[in-house]
Amino acid sequence: MHVPDGFINAPVSAVTGVVAAGAVAVGLRGARRELDERTAPLAGLVAAFIFAVQMLNFPVAAGTSGHLLGGALAAILVGPYTGVLCISVVLLMQGVLFADGGLTALGVNVLVMGVVTVVVAYALFRGLLGLLPRTRRSVTAASFVAALVSVPAAACAFTLIYWIGGTTDIAIGKVFTAMVGVHTLIGIGEAVITGLTVGAVIAVRPDLVHGARGLTAPLKLRIDGELVDAPAARPAAAPATTRSPRALWATGLVTALVLAGFVSFYASSNPDGLEKVAADKGIDEKVEEHAAKDSPLADYGVKDVSDARISGGLAGVIGVGVTIAVGSGVFYVVARRRRTPDAPDTTTAHDRETV
Incomplete structure (x- = not known):
């Protein structure tokens, strides 16, 4: 659902850019409470993983494909504030390096694919x-x-923005019906990917899943008619929170590299939901060339590499590497500011409970 330049007029694009920048600023401040030096690299990994999976377009209907948006996955794994930042990093890398999603439409994309899906x-x-x-x-x-609901919600958000600032005169009811219809189907794929990924991480490191914190209620005993907390059992081994997340990080990185560098070659080549609707309804009549169309990595291929499989694979690997480097750097800086006077550590023992 990457909105290109030319779909939305300049004034509305500017306003959405300001709103998106404000949302990112709120995300930066809120992420201080969600991240620490242990989880910051994992947040960078989540951004890289979402980048990789977004390269895997899957068919959803005749002549139409879809791909992960990732807002639900990021919010559940690393928290809503950090989730907005994860999607923003991915969209920035895609727009600047791969000419995917307009630069003037970056604010629109952050709001639609990042903020709306996460919230x-x-x-x-x-x-x-x-x-x-x-x-x-x-x-x-x-x-x-x-995850299922977040995708048609994003389609509704795009339709609203297009109704306000669209550059073509198209009946908004037709746009709404087409966008919500196809993106409900895409939402099923989003839900499957999100559910499988969250389930896999919970199976090995539930303590690292933000959305799973605090789920285990303390065992209660009734003594003299009153409920009291049962004494905690002595653990047989070190608790999960003391184990290093390096194994999970390494596994996730290898998975992202394989998906982007190899599996992406077999992704559907059909236009995604927004591209299909835009072509069918005439929304793309005033689409503009991307400012980064001459990028060495434009369209997810390495310039001057003739073999499509190698070119796309190298572009995917480079994208994963750049995204994880930029994302981890941003999240590490945010985590380092966690204990500054203006951002006190508000983490409680309850917040650190695991499943």
């Missing part, structure tokens, strides 16, 4: 956890539903 998904995720049993399976199930 809607995380709010729904938390609401579902309040209703479901407090188990790991509940986290996975809630992740599935939240």
Whole structure:
């Protein structure tokens, strides 16, 4: 759903840019409470993983494909504030290096693919956890539903922005119906990817999943008619929170590299949901050439490398490397500011509970 230059007029693009910048600023401040020096590299990994999976377009209907947006996945794994930053880093790398998503439309993309998906998904995720049993399976199930809903929500957000500042005169009802319809189908793929990923991480390191924190309620005993906390059992081994996340980080990085460097070659070549709707409804009549169209990595290929498989694979590997480097750097700086006077450490023992 990367919006190119020319879909939205200049005034509305400027306003969305300001709003997106404000959202990123809020994310930077909020991420101080979500990150520490242990989890910052994992947040960078989440950004790189989302970059890699976004290269894997999957077919959803005749002549149409979809790809992960990633807002739900990022919010659940590393927190909503950090999730907005993860998606923003991915979109920035895609726009500057790969000519994917317009530079003047960067604010639109951050709002639609980053802020809306994160806010809607995380709010729904938390609401579902309040209703479901407090188990790991509940986290996975809630992740599935939240991701599913977040994609058509993003389509609604784009439609609203297009209604306000679209550059072509198209009946907004037709745009809304087409966008929500195809992106509901794409949402199913988003939900499957998100649910599988969250479930896999919870299976090995539940302590590192932000959305799973605090799910284990203390065991209660009734003594003399009153409920009291049961004494904690002596652990047989060191708690998960003392183990290094390096194994998970290495596994995630290898997975991202394989997906971007090899599996991406087999992704669907059909236009994604927004591209298909834009072509069918005439939204793309005034689309503009990307400012970075001459980038050595434009269109996810390495310039002057003739073999398509090698060119795309190298571009994917480079993208993963750059994204994880930039993302980890940003998140490390944010984590280092966690204990400054204006950003006190508000983490409680309850926040550090694991599944």
